[in-house]
Amino acid sequence: MNYCQSCGSAVNLSIPDGDNRVRYVCNNCGGIHYENPKIVAGSLPVWENRVLLCKRAIEPRNDYWTLPAGFMENGETLEQAAARESVEEANASLENMRLYTVVSLPHISQVYMMFLADLKNTDFYPGEESLETKLFAEEDIPWDTLAFKTIHFTLEHFFVDRKKGVFPLHNSTITKKNH
Amino acid sequence: MNYCQSCGSAVNLSIPDGDNRVRYVCNNCGGIHYENPKIVAGSLPVWENRVLLCKRAIEPRNDYWTLPAGFMENGETLEQAAARESVEEANASLENMRLYTVVSLPHISQVYMMFLADLKNTDFYPGEESLETKLFAEEDIPWDTLAFKTIHFTLEHFFVDRKKGVFPLHNSTITKKNH
Numbered sequence: 001m002n003y004c005q006s007c008g009s010a011v012n013l014s015i016p017d018g019d020n021r022v023r024y025v026c027n028n029c030g031g032i033h034y035e036n037p038k039i040v041a042g043s044l045p046v047w048e049n050r051v052l053l054c055k056r057a058i059e060p061r062n063d064y065w066t067l068p069a070g071f072m073e074n075g076e077t078l079e080q081a082a083a084r085e086s087v088e089e090a091n092a093s094l095e096n097m098r099l100y101t102v103v104s105l106p107h108i109s110q111v112y113m114m115f116l117a118d119l120k121n122t123d124f125y126p127g128e129e130s131l132e133t134k135l136f137a138e139e140d141i142p143w144d145t146l147a148f149k150t151i152h153f154t155l156e157h158f159f160v161d162r163k164k165g166v167f168p169l170h171n172s173t174i175t176k177k178n179h
Numbered sequence: 180m181n182y183c184q185s186c187g188s189a190v191n192l193s194i195p196d197g198d199n200r201v202r203y204v205c206n207n208c209g210g211i212h213y214e215n216p217k218i219v220a221g222s223l224p225v226w227e228n229r230v231l232l233c234k235r236a237i238e239p240r241n242d243y244w245t246l247p248a249g250f251m252e253n254g255e256t257l258e259q260a261a262a263r264e265s266v267e268e269a270n271a272s273l274e275n276m277r278l279y280t281v282v283s284l285p286h287i288s289q290v291y292m293m294f295l296a297d298l299k300n301t302d303f304y305p306g307e308e309s310l311e312t313k314l315f316a317e318e319d320i321p322w323d324t325l326a327f328k329t330i331h332f333t334l335e336h337f338f339v340d341r342k343k344g345v346f347p348l349h350n351s352t353i354t355k356k357n358h
Contacts, residue, residue, distance in 0.1 A: 001184045005203075005212070008182035008189075018307070021252065024184075033184070036217045037251050039290060072216050073200065077283035077352045078290060099281060099350040102292075104256035111218060111257060113281075128197070169348040171278040173256045 041081035042069020050135035064147035092124040107176040220260035221248020229314035243326035271303040286355040
């Protein structure tokens with residue numbers, strides 16, 4: 001950040017009065033420009049004994065497999081964001097959505113929030129950001145070509161929990177070291 | 180937003196290529212400036228049969244009672260953000276933190292994420308943003324002077340769940356209508 005988005009003057013890094021962190025502050029109008037973590041909302045769509053994965057058509061991790069997920073937008077609920085991403089990436093309709101994994105990624109200032117969900121039908125097909133959309137049984141999951149650690153974390157818990165028949169919330173942190 | 184924070188030129192609202200939403204786009208450098216929901220991280224600190232509330236010293240809702248909570252900062256985990264807020268607002272140390280309520284507020288583009296937690300001790304006292312910090316038994320909760328619906332939602336679930344002895348995650352939405 002170089003310029004104030006409000007008045008267009010140069011900004012400087014400084015600690016505002018009453019604050020304890022360095023912020024971008026405008027030299028002219030005094031506006032303070034906060035930057036905060038972003039939410040990535042997504043889902044683990046299930047059909048009978050299989051789960052829906054999407055092969056990414058975009059960077060980062062082009063050509064790797066992922067669960068449908070993306071940045072939550074202003075004006076949405078978490079469920080709406082996760083359902084929208086499943087449509088955009090896989091034209092997949094969800095029902096019975098339950099918040100399932102919450103993962104903080106402090107090194108990139110993101111929080112993943114993944115819903116366990118049932119697919120309404122199998123009429124899914126790749127959206128613009130996907131090369132392929134496909135149902136996988138546990139034994140066929142492409143563990144070595146998953147796009148992100150958060151996806152690995154969510155799938156791993158799902159297959160363990162499914163054996164127990166209970167799906168409690170899993171809240172965790174993935175840092176740069178184990179990313 | 181009037182100016183590009185990168186190059187200082189004027190921005191316009193338009194739909195970028197490959198996108199389906201209106202964004203602030205720079206007329207000069209083409210930079211796209213996304214705006215996304217913010218996370219409010221907080222806690223419900225418990226000591227024996229009582230819970231810790233803070234009387235707000237700042238707007239909005241100055242002089243109303245709340246649970247310690249505030250905007251998550253870049254570089255933090257959810258737990259770190261919630262624990263920091265409990266220190267800033269009540270100088271309260273937490274342990275045994277468990278994610279407990281998650282509430283989407285789409286009309287103000289926020290998501291509240293509240294942790295159930297045990298107080299380590301009763302050496303709490305008001306921080307700069309609080310007028311008073313105090314433990315309340317269920318029968319003494321000031322329901323009519325709570326600051327926010329999210330706080331009401333979290334406390335209400337807690338007292339119901341405590342009777343059952345289980346504290347599952349509660350994920351919900353509060354809209355402008357019921358705000």
